[in-house]
Amino acid sequence: MKHTVLIACPDMAGLVYKISSVFLSFHLNIERNDEFVEKQSGQFFMRTLIKGTCNPIELEAALSAQLPQEAQIKVVSEKKKSIIILCTKENHCLGDLLLRYDSGELDGEIKAVISNHTNLKDLVKKFGIDFFHIPAENILRQEHEKLIAEVCDQYAVDFLALAKYMRILSPSFVAKYTNKIINIHHSFLPAFIGANPYKQAYERGVKIIGATAHFVNNHLDEGPIIAQDIIKIDHTYTWQDMQQAGRDVEKVVFAKALSLALNDRIFIYGNKTVVF
Template sequence: MTKHILLMEGPDAKGLIYHVTKVLFENTCNVFKQDEYVTPSGWFFMRTEFESPLDLPAEKIISDLRKVIPNPEIHFRTNPKVKKDIVILCTKEHHCLSDLITRFHFNELSANIKAVISNYDILEPYVSKFGIPFHTISHEGLSREAHEMAISEAIAPYNPEFLVLAKYMRILTPSFVSQFPDRIVNIHHSFLPAFIGANPYRQAYDRGVKIIGATAHFVNNDLDDGPIIAQDVKKVDHRFTAKDMSREGKDVERTVLTKALKLVFNDQVFIHENRTVIL
């Protein structure tokens, strides 16, 4: 038996769950987990984990579903329950990158790290110890567009399903983002929507906050405004300097990014109207 994940979304209607489970039953599939959600505006989401005979193509399930649920506004896709291929972008900070590489090394990350790309070579010795290709693409002397073109050329041979920005401290242009729609995950060191942009810990310190946080989100064309996947916070007080907050915040950044990627790689995240639905 082969494990699959069926994802479905569209306008709510009577009988949707019945039709899906009936089609799976008729194809001798076994459903072992299912979650649904309907928004207040009537948009339906469903995630179904099932096992199928080894010789049953996923396309057959989609074809059968289209016969009983012909509404073109309802979208289906099936993903075999396997690891995703990713490329990581970073700058100088190691904490998020090293956490992901360690999890990958010990088979605790539902992804294959195909390569790491950075605009500095500082982290290359560490990454190379794990046999992961490392590409240094300096931004010095290049326009933002030229730099991103070089990055795109380095990414292309790996054909990743997702890009992960593990403290990649450069703003991506709409042209670059459009190459990977809803496929770039970023970790931002604040509890968005507070303190967007650069130096959020300094902003938090200046504001005298009593909690600091981190946010993992999909990247879109607006700075730090993409659909939020996961967040967490940590208490601080007046004794914390901006440097203290930054140091303490690194732990939150690691855990939030790991949590978000686990959800994304397990096909649990839907995007709807700049929000996420997580099943």
């Protein structure tokens, strides 16, 4: 059986030796190891894929005994994580995730899709996935989010994927799913905010289009960044061409970020990430 071991702690001499010695004492084989030291803070990060039979709780305890008191240690068993997608009306990110899931490219299980509109219901049903319409009209935001949380809790969800979900989440909802909500948006921020950013960018004559995927926190679009990408454009692009190009980048970046999260490749440190 395979496990992923995630360790974050202050850096010091002999850490890798101590950790490897614990693995050896449990008769575990290291199949892959990634490590990084953030020089400014002196923080050590290590992700190790191990193979063998072990009790995760006992392994964590053994590692804890060898590492600094501040060490954060997590042993993750090999199993597919559950995802719930939240969407509104735009179909490109949702449709891309559904296709990847259907073809076995997504290392997780899409349990349900929740939307405040019914526009994408038929698309979701084609993939045999549960669709929940939870309208937001004439209801307080807290009540609306309570209904969403009730659905999420039915499935013991690991991650919420905001596939162009066009509603701002409350601090209480974000706190309930800390470091479990992943969002995607264009990379023009903080420039070209408000309505139709692609038209604003066209009028400014931009030469690149990009997308950013990040964890959601209580600062709008300022959570820890997971993945980004860009493509080059030129003067021949209309704002509609730019919008389509932006959607293509959003799909790829969103899927990549979700895959990294599903495979336990992300450490969150302050408002930054270490991605292996």
